[in-house]
Amino acid sequence: MVKDRQILLCVSGGIAAYKACALTSKLVQAGANVRVAMTKSAEQFVGQATFQALSRNPVYTDVFEEHDPTKIAHIDVVDSSDLIVVAPATANIIAKLANGIADDFITTSILAAKCPVIVSPAMNVNMLEHPATQRNIETLKSYGYQLIEPGVGNLACGWIGGGRLPEPEDLVRIIESQFMPKLYLGKRVLITAGPTVERIDPVRYLSNDSSGKMGVALAEVARDMGANVTLVHGPLQVSVPDGVNAVPVMSSEEMFEQVLAHFPEQDLVIKSAAVADYRPKSVYAEKHKKIHGQLTIELEETTDILKALGEKKTHQVLVGFAAETERLEEHAVAKLKRKNVDFLVANDVSNSEIGFRSNDNEVTLFRANGSSVEFPKQTKKQLAFELLTYFKEEIR
CATH class of the missing domain: 3.40.50.1950 (Flavin prenyltransferase-like)
Structure with missing residues (x-):
C-alpha cells in the first residue's frame, strides 16, 4: 500500500x-x-x-x-x-x-x-x-x-x-x-472472522485456534477500497477495525443467523471464520462437576453455513476458506464443488509461519472453473489486498 x-x-x-x-x-x-x-x-x-x-x-x-x-x-x-x-x-x-x-x-x-x-x-x-x-x-x-x-x-x-x-x-x-484503489465503491461486502464457541457448560466450551487476523485484514482493506463492510465475528485476538459494521457472535448458530440476515444485499461474501463443525448435543445449565472415570460428550453437527449460502446465492460472489493440514489441493477442490462457491482459499495451518495466529499467510486460490492461483508468503494485509483485487473481477 x-x-x-x-x-x-x-x-x-x-x-x-x-x-x-x-x-x-x-x-x-x-x-x-x-x-x-x-x-x-x-x-x-x-x-x-x-x-x-x-x-x-x-x-x-x-x-x-x-x-x-x-x-x-x-x-x-x-x-x-x-x-x-x-x-x-x-x-x-x-x-x-x-x-x-x-x-x-x-x-x-x-x-x-x-x-x-x-x-x-x-x-x-x-x-x-x-x-x-x-x-x-x-x-x-x-x-x-x-x-x-x-x-x-x-x-x-x-x-x-x-x-x-x-x-x-x-x-x-x-x-x-x-493509496488504496477504490475498487469497491458502492459495493457491500460481508466477511466472517475468528473462531466460534460451542458451550459445554457455563465455564467450558469447544473452540479452535483461529485469531481472526485474516478476516480482520480483509475487512480493513475492503473498507479502504470503499466497500460498505459487515464483519460477523467470533472472539478475536485483534481489534475490530473502525468504519465497519461489526456484528459480534459466539456460537456457530449465532453466526449462521447473522450471516443469513445480511446475506441478500451483499455483493461479495467471504467466509474466513473457523466455524465449529460440531457442538455438544446437550449443554449443562450449571458447571459440570468432575467425576471419577471417563466423561463422554455427545456431539452433533452444526449448520454448514458456507453450503447454505452456496444454495441461496443469486448475484453474490461467494468465497470460502479451507484450513488444511494435508492433501491441500484435493480437499480444497472437493470442498469448492461441495459447497458451490466461486472461490476457495486454502492454506496449510500445520505450518506455524502461515497458520492460525501468525501475521503472514501463504495460500492457493481455487476457482469454480478449475483454475488455481498461488499467492506466496506475505503479510495477511497484503494478501487481503491481492485477494480482494482478484475477487473484484467477478463482481457485477
Missing part, C-alpha cells in the same frame, strides 16, 4: 512530536520513502538526528538551506511527494496553513504542493475547541486537506479531552488508505 511511495512528514512543535518518530519508523518498515521536515519548535522536542536515522534521509528545517544546489529544496520535495502528512499539527501551524503564511520550510512547501495533504491536529483541548482553531480547521478542509479527528484522553498538559495525536499504527492505516 505505501511501498515505494514518497511521503513528506511535517513535524511541528508539540509534545506529540515523539510519536512522529514511531510513525516514521513504521512507514519506512512498510517500504515508504519518508522525508521529514521540522519546525524550529519541533526541534525542542526531538532532534534532527533521530529522524535522519529513522528515515535514512536528510531532515529539512531551514527554507534557505539547500541540500542540493541544483534544486530548490522546498519545491523539489513537494513536487516529488505522493502525500504530505502534518503530524503533529499544532494550533500555530494550522493557523499558518489556513491563512497562507509561508515563513518556514513546512509552510512554504505545503503552499506550493499539488499532492494530497493530511493534517493531524494535536494540542490542548481548549486550544483545539477555540473558535479560531475550529475556523482554521474548516478552512483547511475547504482547501481539500484531510483532517484527522484527534483522540480523546489524558493530555500532557494535565487536561482530559480531545487533542491527542492518534497512535502511529492508526496513522499508518489512514496513510495506507490514501
